[in-house]
Amino acid sequence: MTPEGGIRGILSKAASGALDLVFPKNLYCLCCEDTCEKSRIHGICDSCAAQMNWLDHDPFRASLDEFAFDRVMSCCVYGFYARKIIHGLKLHSRTYIAENIGLLMAEKAKLEGGSFTAVVPVPMTPAKKRKRGYNQTELLSKYISRELKLPVWKDVLEKVRETRSMRLSTGEERRSLLEGAYKAPEGARGKLNGADILLVDDVVTTGSTADACAIALKDAGARSVSVLCFASTARGYIDSAEDNVVQ
Numbered sequence: 274m275t276p277e278g279g280i281r282g283i284l285s286k287a288a289s290g291a292l293d294l295v296f297p298k299n300l301y302c303l304c305c306e307d308t309c310e311k312s313r314i315h316g317i318c319d320s321c322a323a324q325m326n327w328l329d330h331d332p333f334r335a336s337l338d339e340f341a342f343d344r345v346m347s348c349c350v351y352g353f354y355a356r357k358i359i360h361g362l363k364l365h366s367r368t369y370i371a372e373n374i375g376l377l378m379a380e381k382a383k384l385e386g387g388s389f390t391a392v393v394p395v396p397m398t399p400a401k402k403r404k405r406g407y408n409q410t411e412l413l414s415k416y417i418s419r420e421l422k423l424p425v426w427k428d429v430l431e432k433v434r435e436t437r438s439m440r441l442s443t444g445e446e447r448r449s450l451l452e453g454a455y456k457a458p459e460g461a462r463g464k465l466n467g468a469d470i471l472l473v474d475d476v477v478t479t480g481s482t483a484d485a486c487a488i489a490l491k492d493a494g495a496r497s498v499s500v501l502c503f504a505s506t507a508r509g510y511i512d513s514a515e516d517n518v519v520q
């Protein structure tokens with residue numbers, strides 16, 4: 274089974290009685306809000322799922338040597354449908370979406386394989402988290418860690434300063450804007466030493482944020498950093514989508 278076939282298989286997997294109880298809210302599609310068959314356990318109707326661009330490869334595979342992270346696992350391309358889901362999660366406080374796509378992301382990590390020490394969510398500054406009321410990467414990490422039976426380490430990486438909106442910035446500009454924005458607290462060094470980290474973000478575009486996080490984690494001793502996201506803009510592919518990413 275190819276990873277793509279795997280993801281499609283997961284999307285159409287019939288719900289068990291237990292899952293019916295876990296996902297009673299999946300009456301409406303996360304993308305189009307039409308009624309969605311309850312058997313679609315990830316809350317994406319067949320029509321929307323068919324139009325999403327599911328990825329079966331690392332979108333950064335051609336440029337990994339430019340980044341501090343080791344690989345990127347992404348469920349789909351950040352196109353129209355994925356953007357609707359992510360905007361619901363980040364802008365409209367539809368936090369229940371985190372469970373649906375967190376489980377999908379966990380399935381993606383299982384399909385791709387690998388062994389990880391812990392899940393680390395991409396952090397926000399405390400001020401940003403207060404403003405939004407939650408950090409969506411922490412919510413995603415909760416469900417991913419549960420599925421993969423891994424601990425979540427929220428204390429090994431912090432965002433130490435706010436970065437201005439990076440919309441319309443080039444990859445190079447974003448990289449310099451982010452320099453030093455993330456760091457591992459002194460006390461995290463022992464914990465991170467030799468660790469294989471699964472870094473969780475909702476969307477990866479230029480890779481600058483994940484790169485800045487990976488630099489900080491590796492500086493503090495992490496052995497490897499694998500990025501797991503719901504959606505990504507493969508380089509040179511759907512460039513315009515990047516302009517619509519909410520920070």
Ligand SMILES: [Zn+2]
Pocket residue numbers: 302303304305306307317318319320321322
């Ligand atoms: Zn739909």
